[in-house]
Amino acid sequence: xxxxxxxxxxxxxxxxLLCVFVAGLAMAAAGGSDPLGMHGVIVMLFGAxxxxxxxxxxxxxxxxxxxxxxxxxxxIKAGVALTLAWAIFGxxxxxxxxxxxxxxxxxxDAGWSTFGRLRPTHxxxxxxxxxxxxxxxxxxxxxxxxxxxxxxGQVSPWFVLLGFNLxxxxxxxxxxxxxxxxxxYAEAExxxxxxxxxxxxxxxxxxxxxxxxxxxxxxxxxxxxxxAFIVVVAILHIVNNLALPISFGQAKSYTIWAGxxxxxxxxxxxxxxVAFFLTAGFLAMLYYYLPVRAQRPIxxxxxxxxxxxxxxxxxxxxxxxxxxxxxxxxxxxxLGMTFSVMLLVPSWASAxxxxxxxxxxxxxxxDDATLRFIFVAAVFYGLSTFEGSFMAIRxxxxxxxxxxxxVGHVHAGALGWVxxxxxxxxxxxxxxxxxxxxxxxxxxxxxxxxxxxAGTLIYVFSMWNSGILQGLMxxxxxxxxxxxxxxxxxxxAMYPYYIARACGGLLFLLGAIVAxxxxxxxxxxxxxxxxxxxxxxxxxxxxxxxxxTPAE
Amino acid sequence: MAxxxxxxxxRTAIGFVVAIIAAASVGGIVEIAPLFTIHTTVEEAPxxxxxxxxxxxxRNIYIREGCYxxxxxxxxxxxxxxxxxxxxxxxxxxKYDRPMLWGSKRTGPDLARVGGKYSDFWHVAHLNNPRDVVxxxxxxxxxxxxxxxxxxxxxxxxLRAQQALGVPYTDAMIANAASDAFGQAAPDSPxxxxxxxxxxxxxxxxxxxxxxxxLTEMDALVAYLQVLGRLxxxxxxxxxxxEQAPDPxx
Ligand code: HEM
Ligand code: HEM
Numbered sequence: 001x002x003x004x005x006x007x008x009x010x011x012x013x014x015x016x017l018l019c020v021f022v023a024g025l026a027m028a029a030a031g032g033s034d035p036l037g038m039h040g041v042i043v044m045l046f047g048a049x050x051x052x053x054x055x056x057x058x059x060x061x062x063x064x065x066x067x068x069x070x071x072x073x074x075x076i077k078a079g080v081a082l083t084l085a086w087a088i089f090g091x092x093x094x095x096x097x098x099x100x101x102x103x104x105x106x107x108x109d110a111g112w113s114t115f116g117r118l119r120p121t122h123x124x125x126x127x128x129x130x131x132x133x134x135x136x137x138x139x140x141x142x143x144x145x146x147x148x149x150x151x152x153g154q155v156s157p158w159f160v161l162l163g164f165n166l167x168x169x170x171x172x173x174x175x176x177x178x179x180x181x182x183x184x185y186a187e188a189e190x191x192x193x194x195x196x197x198x199x200x201x202x203x204x205x206x207x208x209x210x211x212x213x214x215x216x217x218x219x220x221x222x223x224x225x226x227x228a229f230i231v232v233v234a235i236l237h238i239v240n241n242l243a244l245p246i247s248f249g250q251a252k253s254y255t256i257w258a259g260x261x262x263x264x265x266x267x268x269x270x271x272x273x274v275a276f277f278l279t280a281g282f283l284a285m286l287y288y289y290l291p292v293r294a295q296r297p298i299x300x301x302x303x304x305x306x307x308x309x310x311x312x313x314x315x316x317x318x319x320x321x322x323x324x325x326x327x328x329x330x331x332x333x334x335l336g337m338t339f340s341v342m343l344l345v346p347s348w349a350s351a352x353x354x355x356x357x358x359x360x361x362x363x364x365x366x367d368d369a370t371l372r373f374i375f376v377a378a379v380f381y382g383l384s385t386f387e388g389s390f391m392a393i394r395x396x397x398x399x400x401x402x403x404x405x406x407v408g409h410v411h412a413g414a415l416g417w418v419x420x421x422x423x424x425x426x427x428x429x430x431x432x433x434x435x436x437x438x439x440x441x442x443x444x445x446x447x448x449x450x451x452x453x454a455g456t457l458i459y460v461f462s463m464w465n466s467g468i469l470q471g472l473m474x475x476x477x478x479x480x481x482x483x484x485x486x487x488x489x490x491x492x493a494m495y496p497y498y499i500a501r502a503c504g505g506l507l508f509l510l511g512a513i514v515a516x517x518x519x520x521x522x523x524x525x526x527x528x529x530x531x532x533x534x535x536x537x538x539x540x541x542x543x544x545x546x547x548x549t550p551a552e
Numbered sequence: 553m554a555x556x557x558x559x560x561x562x563r564t565a566i567g568f569v570v571a572i573i574a575a576a577s578v579g580g581i582v583e584i585a586p587l588f589t590i591h592t593t594v595e596e597a598p599x600x601x602x603x604x605x606x607x608x609x610x611r612n613i614y615i616r617e618g619c620y621x622x623x624x625x626x627x628x629x630x631x632x633x634x635x636x637x638x639x640x641x642x643x644x645x646x647k648y649d650r651p652m653l654w655g656s657k658r659t660g661p662d663l664a665r666v667g668g669k670y671s672d673f674w675h676v677a678h679l680n681n682p683r684d685v686v687x688x689x690x691x692x693x694x695x696x697x698x699x700x701x702x703x704x705x706x707x708x709x710x711l712r713a714q715q716a717l718g719v720p721y722t723d724a725m726i727a728n729a730a731s732d733a734f735g736q737a738a739p740d741s742p743x744x745x746x747x748x749x750x751x752x753x754x755x756x757x758x759x760x761x762x763x764x765x766x767l768t769e770m771d772a773l774v775a776y777l778q779v780l781g782r783l784x785x786x787x788x789x790x791x792x793x794x795e796q797a798p799d800p801x802x
Contacts, residue, residue: 100690100692101659101690102690104682104683104689104690104691104692104693105693107692107693109693109695109696110696111617111694111696114617114618114692114694115618115621115622115692116617116618116619116620116621116622116692117616117617117618119618119621120618120621175618178616178617179616180615180616180618181615181651182615182618182620182651182653183651184656208565208566208569211565212565217563218559218562218563219562219563219565219568224562224568227565227568227569227572228572228576231569231572231573231576232572232573232576235573235576235577239580244713244716244717245713246706246709246710246712246713247706247709250706250709252612252710253713254650254710254713254714254717255650255651256650256717257650257651258646258647258648258649258650258651258652258717258718258719259594259643259644259646259647259648259649259652260587260593260594260643260646260647260652261584261587261588261593262649262650262651262652263646263652263654264583264584264587265584266651266652268579268580268583268584301555302555305555305558309575312572312575312576313575313576313578313579314579315576315579316576316577316578316579316580317578317579317582317583318579319583320583322656323654324628325628325629325630326626326628326641326654327626327640327641327642327643327645327646328643329587329590329592329593332583332587335582335583336583339579398628398630401628401656402624402655402656402657402658403657403658406656406657407657474632474633474636475630475632477632482635483632483635483636487636487660487661488686488688488689491659491660491688491689491690492688495690498690
């Protein structure tokens, strides 16, 4: 990996890592015994170990001068590995927290392992660790292939990938220590947030500069979504995380938003983290890996335009559906509801576009488990957006809010859509990235598929059941006009479903482990394919149209 | 026509990014900006007080432990919620909350009005091991809170940061932050009087965890739980709900 850098670039990398190390040292010194000090040590270790890695190869041979006429794939490979590592970590934490809800003593009488601290390690681990690494890795792959140009930087892709992972590490280790802003999906504290801004701006610049090098006049649909993902997440992140630290030596900060305004900012952020992190970026994957795998062009260009702008415009209004019947003014709730329902149109336009693309390739869906992952993802995308629009209607939300129904909806989206499209994309990506003829074991892909389907269905059905039951029990009256059930009655009724959910989650986790093994063996044991190597090069002006791009 | 326009837009990366920013900004601006300018968004409540240093420390422990992941603090305007938990929550009640802790999931019950509902003793027993008092509960045990001394050294900094953000802490409150924290959990100490003087007669001063010699995280968390829903009486006068305010002397 370092071998691909020239000595000048190696030097730059070392300088950056030195800066990281010094920043860590400063944090450790200023923080002392505060968790900020502990995080300083982690930052130092991070900088030092990567620095050692660069040093080890510092005097190695210079890279092939020809390298610039190839795609830059090393950071993508590392990104795929990190995606899988975070998937296993994040889903393991999911299974553990799920089990804690059924068997509360699984926190073993320690502070760091109670449900409240572990839950954000799960959400951050899967959304940012698993999802984020998958997005960065695939975006690097897709933007190069669809632009037929090499990434516009040698060190910056590494900076983006590893810098983002440093953010994830700081976030997750922080929760174990109790460092959290408590803002859902934005729990990391101010210094980690600042760091993420630096990383994200670099990402944005790198992505735009690569697009600027494209050999195609048009920017491909997938890249629209990646751009929306990068730009809007930056806006959301900065506004939601504005905060005043109590001192520069302490992790704790107070957000500048208070009370009802804070609630709206948080859910404007929270819902659009769903929209632009868990949806837009993954739709980008759909728009690239689906046509590639199905070997068919996207069904309709117009539908692509309609759904893209619909999603970009409507989603930002929808956050207030998380606040129905609360102290948030009525008019904002109604706006949120209205736009959430309208959102169904662009959402189903995307899902429909995907399914109609498969029309004519159903035999491939039947035979190819990878394509089936993508197919199921599109189905669950349609399903969970329908469910979401439905739950955003006030009277429906009166029942579903605060219950496990929300959790069921989340995981219909997160497992059925996000994880399925990710695994489908990775299975498509891995052989072509490592120039292998095929995956190590198609049978294991099949096993993973069925584990994932079973896990998702068990998870989602148990949460639908428990959520609706819970919601109904809370509002049931006796004939005398008093509440029929205590809160505790509803909790007792949840236990069977909590156990079922933990089992479903375990199946899903096993699937992810199977995937990691299969991918590892593909890289280790499958013979290289010469054909891939020759055709998969950027357009340097010498061989026009050599690379395969998906049609619009 | 529209398609032709889009074909052009697709050819410029910067143009495309600008279009994304424009399309994505509208919703947030329309929904968030007026919340600051329309003054009926947050009701008037002259009796609303700020958190004492001990309660604020307790609130930060509530955040640190992630209690908000299972408990909401927002009673919706629905009949069953009002009957179960008390008058629905008003915006003014979380006016000083940075961040707000309305929550999104009720694995456990809502806590917006739990203040005064149970005794301090019950809370301590419950936090030590929920299953001692509620056998069916799935809440984790927080025994370590009673063993951990509360760090009062930086309370001044907490209050000062809040003051900088507009929470009406007076300079006297900031100067006495640490002694007020101690005094609120030690009713017979000379520091107790200052607490009610600065934060009002209704402020609950008691030996929350039952031990006055040491100020623990348990003291702080229970002090916070006991003030939930009791910073102002606005919810009892401004809403149609028939409930009476709970008796502050439990
Ligand atoms: C092995 C599979 C998984 C299991 C067992 C699992 C389990 C859980 C559990 C127990 C919770 C807490 C629910 C509660 O508070 O009642 C949760 C929340 C959550 N999980 Fe998962 N999870 C899994 C996979 C995933 C994946 C792959 C994603 C995302 C890509 C995800 C995203 C989330 C989110 C966003 C929440 C917060 C939900 C909310 O606030 O309503 N999970 N999960
Ligand atoms: C048209 C699209 C969608 C709409 C209108 C929508 C609507 C909703 C609604 C109404 C809630 C419940 C809010 C509450 O009562 O607290 C919700 C929660 C949630 N949805 Fe969706 N949803 C959509 C698609 C998705 C997708 C595709 C995902 C993918 C992963 C997703 C992830 C989530 C998450 C993570 C939450 C939980 C937030 C929390 O309470 O922490 N949604 N959504």
